[in-house]
Amino acid sequence: MTYDLLVIGGGINGAAIARDAAGRGWKTLLVEKDDLASHTSSASSKLIHGGVRYLEFYEFRLVRKALKEREVMLKSAPHIIFPMRFVFPHNNSVRPYWMIRIGLFLYDMIGGRRTLKGTRSLGKANPQYRSPFSDPRTRGFVYSDCWVDDARLVALNARDAADRGAEIETRVALLSATRTGDLWSATLSDGRTVEARTLVNAAGPWVSEVQESRLGAHGKAHVRLVRGSHIIVPRLYAGDQAYILQQPDRRIVFAMPYLGKFTLIGTTDIAVDNPEDAVMDTDEVEYLCRAVNQYFAVQISPDDVISLYAGVRSLYDDGAADSMEVTRDYVLEMDGGNSTPPLLSVFGGKITTARALAEDACNRLADASRLAGEPWTKAAKLPGGDLGIGFDDFLEQIDARYRFLDWENATRLARAYGSRLPDILGDAESMDDLGEHFGAGLTAREVDWLVAHEWAKTPDDILWRRTKMGLLMNEQEQARFTAYFEGRVAAESAA
Known part of the structure; x- marks a missing residue:
């Protein structure tokens, strides 16, 4: 089998590149050795943002690009991406008040803000924003960015790629690839050997290992x-606002509402040597607890941590001395082209700029290989994003149509699947019509959909990436779900 493009890696960059390429009419194959978003792309801070702290390192180009992409992404997937207000309390011992004020003014201006609320001072008129602070006199600012369900963003990019003709193969690794004439010949772990006119190495933390070995x-x-690294604790405050907290070491830590019942706190920046070092240590847990305890009245300790996760980010090495200062912009390295089948390797990048990265990558591959097709993703919706109305109005429609769903579950489902939710629920008139109920609103109908349409092949794919309901289900509920899932898979294998 000969493909126009073989993509290695099923994180956000690989999935976005496969989507762009398939939409240009290229015969595309994506291979991922584990699950979609099973590593870095499901271990993010869940933000679509410009990165206000990058202004301090004069990354104006990156911030401007990311803020413009924030607008594009918000329009493309208004179900899994939505605006969030961020409260930025001032700490004069870290940065002067005037610096923060000018930085947030630039943040509003350089990205061409159109749809989100602008920055304003945190004053006495904002009791809901100030109430979590141990010091009620805290000054600061309130600005806007966006929240995203990171693992679902990857899955939806892959789903759109497949809808446009791409083949998505999870649990399939690239073993090796060599140039043979004007094609790449690639050996895969499922026993196949395939040929491709172009190849993209989007292996994230493994990009160098794949490139060389x-x-x-x-x-x-x-x-x-x-x-x-991030920790998840019981909800620390009321409201849907997030907090950006300056630390004595000049890093910042986010505290954000998560799944309605928790607060998500992160992140750290620890230099590591291997992609397998994605394991949070006790020092990081204590650091994040101290980070919020400096500001909030409700104090936490490592004993309060319900769950935690860590991801290894593959940043482009620009020679910065401190990992905090390393650029978050991406670098695309091209090898070959014209008479030699091209290889494009992806270094760095942010989840916010993945669509722009993919467009850039496909443009370069088109030039290097003379593949046809024009950029198209900037104005396109991701699956479920074509609501036609605002999300709140869409949610009201779902609530009216499926009255047996409680409001919390209806909101979760509408956020996860958007306009495709009726395809899942169909003509159901009661919870019983959705099959077995495992807990936290997760039903057999939803599970079957994820298996059939979103490459879910293990219980963890669903519990911790596609839905994240593992955080809300107890051990007995998870065991019952696992038994159902494994029995379903066994029955399909036997058939």
Whole structure:
């Protein structure tokens, strides 16, 4: 089988590139050795943002690009991406008040803000924003960014790619690939050998290992591995606002509402040597607890942590001395082209700019290989994003049509699946019509959909990535779900 493009890696960059390429009419194959978003892309801070702190390092180009993409992404997937207000309490011992004020003014202006609320001072008129603070006199600012369900964003990019003709293969690794004439010949772990006119290495933290060990290429770009860790604790405050908290070491830590019942706190920046170092240590847990305790009246300790996760970010190594200062912009390194089948390797990048990265990557591959097709994703909706109305109005329609759903579950489902939710629920008139109920609103109907349409192949794919309901289900509920899932898979294998 000969493809126009073989993509290695099922994180956000690989999925976005496969989507863009398939939409241009390229015969595309994506292979991922584990599950979609099973590593870095499901271990993010769940933000679509410009990165206000990057202004301090004069990353104006990156911030401007990311803020413009924030608008694009918000329009493309208004069900899984939505605006959120961020409260930025001032700490004069870290940065002067005037610096923060000017930085947030620039943040509002350089991205061409159109739809989100602008920055304003945190004053006495904002009791709901000030109430969590241990010091009620705290000054600061309130600005806007966006929240995203990161793992679902990856799955929806892959789903759109498949809808446009791409083949998505999870649990399939690239073993090796060599150039043979004007094609790449790639050996896959499922026993196949395929050919491709172009190849993209979007393996994230493994990009250098794939480039050198499996492709035999030696590029000039290098990767810098940095671990970012998060903790999840019981909800620390009321309201749907997030907080950006300056630390004595000049880092910032976010505290955000999560799944309605928790507060998500992160992230750290720890230099690591290997992609497998995505394991949070006790020092990081204590650091994040101290980070919020400096500001909030409700104090937490490591004993309050319900869950935690860590991901290793593959940043482009720009030579910065401190991992906090390493650029979050991406670098695309091209090897070959014209008479030699091209290889494009992806270094760095942010989840916010994945669509722009994919467009850039496909444009370069088109130039290097003379593949046809024009950019198209900027104005396109992701699956479920074509609501036609505002999300709140859409949710009201879902609530009116499926009255047996409680409001909390209806909101979760509408957020996860958007306009495709009626395809899942169909003509159901009661919870019983959705099959077995495992807990936290997760039903057999939803599980079957995820298996059939979103490459869910293990219980963890559903509990911790597609739905994140593992946080809300107790051990007995998870065991019952696992038994159902494994029995379903066994029955399909037997058939």
